[in-house]
Amino acid sequence: MQSKIFLGTLLFIILFVATGVVLLNEGILPEQQEISGQSGTGTGRMQIEQRAILGGSKEQGALLYLGNCASCHGRSGEGVPGKGPTLNPDLFTIHFVQVQATGGFGGTVKDFIRLTVAAGRPIESAWAIEQGGYPERMPTWGQAYGGPLTAQQVEDIVNFVVGWQADAGAVQAIDFDAAGSDVNKELPAGDAARGEQLFAQQVKQASGSNASCKACHSLQPGEILTGPSLAGVATRAETRVAGETAEQYIRQSIQQPNAFIVPDDPKFKQTNGQSTMPEGLGNLMADQDLADLIAYLLTLK
Ligand code: HEC
Ligand code: HEC
Numbered sequence: 001m002q003s004k005i006f007l008g009t010l011l012f013i014i015l016f017v018a019t020g021v022v023l024l025n026e027g028i029l030p031e032q033q034e035i036s037g038q039s040g041t042g043t044g045r046m047q048i049e050q051r052a053i054l055g056g057s058k059e060q061g062a063l064l065y066l067g068n069c070a071s072c073h074g075r076s077g078e079g080v081p082g083k084g085p086t087l088n089p090d091l092f093t094i095h096f097v098q099v100q101a102t103g104g105f106g107g108t109v110k111d112f113i114r115l116t117v118a119a120g121r122p123i124e125s126a127w128a129i130e131q132g133g134y135p136e137r138m139p140t141w142g143q144a145y146g147g148p149l150t151a152q153q154v155e156d157i158v159n160f161v162v163g164w165q166a167d168a169g170a171v172q173a174i175d176f177d178a179a180g181s182d183v184n185k186e187l188p189a190g191d192a193a194r195g196e197q198l199f200a201q202q203v204k205q206a207s208g209s210n211a212s213c214k215a216c217h218s219l220q221p222g223e224i225l226t227g228p229s230l231a232g233v234a235t236r237a238e239t240r241v242a243g244e245t246a247e248q249y250i251r252q253s254i255q256q257p258n259a260f261i262v263p264d265d266p267k268f269k270q271t272n273g274q275s276t277m278p279e280g281l282g283n284l285m286a287d288q289d290l291a292d293l294i295a296y297l298l299t300l301k
Contacts, residue, residue: 054159061160064153068141077164084138085131087161089168094208095127097174101207101283109165114158118142118151130201130210176206179282179290181255183248187291195296198289206286211293216277219300226276228262234301250297254290255282 077088096109120140140147142154197203201210216226223229237246252259257277262268
């Protein structure tokens, strides 16, 4: 009698574990492709376990996301006008590409998301202002920064959000020939009218991002934002650097901000002696964008 109970229990346990493993396997199958870059597609126990843990974390993250983030970023990360920016796919295809191109962040996109979610953005970023701004701030979520979520919960949300990158991969980061920092490459003829639209952020650069110029440059004479007003820049560009034409000077200002730093105001320079104007803006624009911006600035006599 006792041995029968024992056998029954044993069978039950075996059945239970077997079903569990099958269910686990089924549950993680769709994940396999998506995260294969991180943990491989092997079927060893470790890999299966890793994927199962990550899968479970993403499920938790999905619930936490719906409860805490969807109101501002949309259920699928599509963004909510006036509340929060599009995360899926713009964060992966446009904004993080821009962040990397301008050397603003050394880590991976996952590090970028983790830091943003944990710390929030209590001060609106220049990038958000360029998008037209949002009345509310991105809240702080990590307990380490005084927010409501544990480090594990933040990690769960990050795993869920970064999962969109696989779909974004299908959209592909926009592929274009960047103007870069080479000031000798021949440019196409510039269109000043389109340059004005680029500056006003009515049309986008080839990278899909807005030209950031107006966040730092006013067009009102004498008004200093972070950089000098660009009113009259075409005239002073003729004499800024001996031997450079106005066109050459303006072009170099955009592609190599540190080649000549405008001396008029101490805050144009960072404490490390570098220009406050970021290097790498040329990586966000095609030759045509650059030519158009130069043509426009040359009209500001
Ligand atoms: C009250 C609205 C609001 C809520 C709720 C909110 N966000 Fe945000 N989020 C924003 C705003 C506004 C920004 C842009 C902030 C900035 O750059 O200054 C932002 C930015 C971000 C970014 C960076 C996007 C980029 O391209 O740089 C990520 C990632 C993000 N939020 C994720 C989340 C997650 C995950 C949650 C939930 C835990 C969440 N947000 C909840 C409003 C919100
Ligand atoms: C983060 C702020 C910032 C952004 C964004 C920025 N600049 Fe600048 N810019 C500056 C600062 C500060 C200076 C002065 C220091 C220097 O010469 O590098 C400057 C200088 C210049 C000058 C030289 C002006 C003069 O009087 O000689 C030009 C031209 C210029 N920027 C064009 C642009 C254009 C075009 C863009 C967009 C593609 C842009 N800037 C984006 C901050 C910025």
